[in-house]
Amino acid sequence: MRSVIPQCPVVSAESSSDDIAEFVVIDVETACSSVSSICQIGIVGFKDGREVFEYESLIDPLDRFSSFNTRIHGLTCDHVAGAPTFATVHATIAAHLSGRITVAHSFFDKGALAAACRVHDRTPIETTWLDSVRVAKRAWPDLPSHRLNVLTKFLGVRHKHHDALSDARAAGYVIVRAIEHTGIGLAGWLLPAHTRGRQSPKSAAVGPLKGERIAILGAARDGMLANRLAAAGARIVASVGLTTTKLVISNEQPFGRYVSAHADHKRADTLRRDGKAIEIVSEDEIIASLLRTG
Known part of the structure; x- marks a missing residue:
C-alpha cells in the first residue's frame, strides 16, 4: 500500500489563483432522485500534481430530500437551511469550470450540472469533460473495481466518501497518479482510447514448462516475465480459463492485499475448489523452480 497523500496547502476560492489550475475536479451530492437536486458541491483545482484551490458549498436544492439519498451522504433539509440556491452559485461554478478541463468520477456530475442549469434557467457551463473512471x-x-472508495484505498489517498469536496479531491488524485503511473499527460487522457491487443510470446518447442498454460496477474503478457516463461515452454494465455494450469502472481502486481479480489484470482480459486488442476504461484516461486530444473 502506498503512503497516504498529505493534505496540500490550497488557495481559497476567493483569490485569483485558480486561474492557474491545469484542471479542475467537481463532485456533487443530490437530495433525491431528481438529478438536478444538487445539495452540495465541491470543486478542487490542480496544477503540477498539487492542489491550488478549493471551493465547496451546501446548496438549497429547492426540492425534497429522500431518505435513500440522506443515507448515502448524511445531508437533510436542516443542513441546507439558509444555504444559497443553485441559481445563486451558478456564476461561481461557471467561473471555476468554463473553458477548462473538468474532471468528474463518472459523468453523473456532468448530467446533474446540466440538469440544474435547465431547471434553474441558467446558461449551460461550457467545459471539456474528462471521466476519471475511464482514466482509472x-x-x-x-483492479477488481474502479469505484472511488476502492481507488483511494489502493492509492493511499485520504478520503471521506460522499462528501463532495473530499470526492472531488480524491478524483483529482486519481488523475495525478494515473499520469505518474503511465506517463500519459493530461492531453493524452483526453484522446480516445485506442486499445491494441497484446501478443503473447511464442512458446519454446521444449522446456520444463512445456504443456503448461499460464495466466499472469499484474504484468503484461508480452513482458519480461511472460517471455521468460514462454522460453521455458509455457503457453501464455490472456486470462484464467478451464484449461489454465497455472496463475502466476507477478512481483510487480499493483493490487497489494486486494490481489485475491481480482477476477482471475477468484476464477482460479473456484476452479481449484471444483477439482481442476490449476496452481496459484508467485513469480519468485516459479522462477526458483525453473532455476532448480535448469
Missing part, C-alpha cells in the same frame, strides 16, 4: 480503468485495468 486504462491506468489500472486489472
Whole structure:
C-alpha cells in the first residue's frame, strides 16, 4: 500500500489563483432522485500534481430530500437551511469550470450540472469533460473495481466518501497518479482510447514448462516475465480459463492485499475448489523452480 497523500496547502476560492489550475475536479451530492437536486458541491483545482484551490458549498436544492439519498451522504433539509440556491452559485461554478478541463468520477456530475442549469434557467457551463473512471480503468485495468472508495484505498489517498469536496479531491488524485503511473499527460487522457491487443510470446518447442498454460496477474503478457516463461515452454494465455494450469502472481502486481479480489484470482480459486488442476504461484516461486530444473 502506498503512503497516504498529505493534505496540500490550497488557495481559497476567493483569490485569483485558480486561474492557474491545469484542471479542475467537481463532485456533487443530490437530495433525491431528481438529478438536478444538487445539495452540495465541491470543486478542487490542480496544477503540477498539487492542489491550488478549493471551493465547496451546501446548496438549497429547492426540492425534497429522500431518505435513500440522506443515507448515502448524511445531508437533510436542516443542513441546507439558509444555504444559497443553485441559481445563486451558478456564476461561481461557471467561473471555476468554463473553458477548462473538468474532471468528474463518472459523468453523473456532468448530467446533474446540466440538469440544474435547465431547471434553474441558467446558461449551460461550457467545459471539456474528462471521466476519471475511464482514466482509472486504462491506468489500472486489472483492479477488481474502479469505484472511488476502492481507488483511494489502493492509492493511499485520504478520503471521506460522499462528501463532495473530499470526492472531488480524491478524483483529482486519481488523475495525478494515473499520469505518474503511465506517463500519459493530461492531453493524452483526453484522446480516445485506442486499445491494441497484446501478443503473447511464442512458446519454446521444449522446456520444463512445456504443456503448461499460464495466466499472469499484474504484468503484461508480452513482458519480461511472460517471455521468460514462454522460453521455458509455457503457453501464455490472456486470462484464467478451464484449461489454465497455472496463475502466476507477478512481483510487480499493483493490487497489494486486494490481489485475491481480482477476477482471475477468484476464477482460479473456484476452479481449484471444483477439482481442476490449476496452481496459484508467485513469480519468485516459479522462477526458483525453473532455476532448480535448469
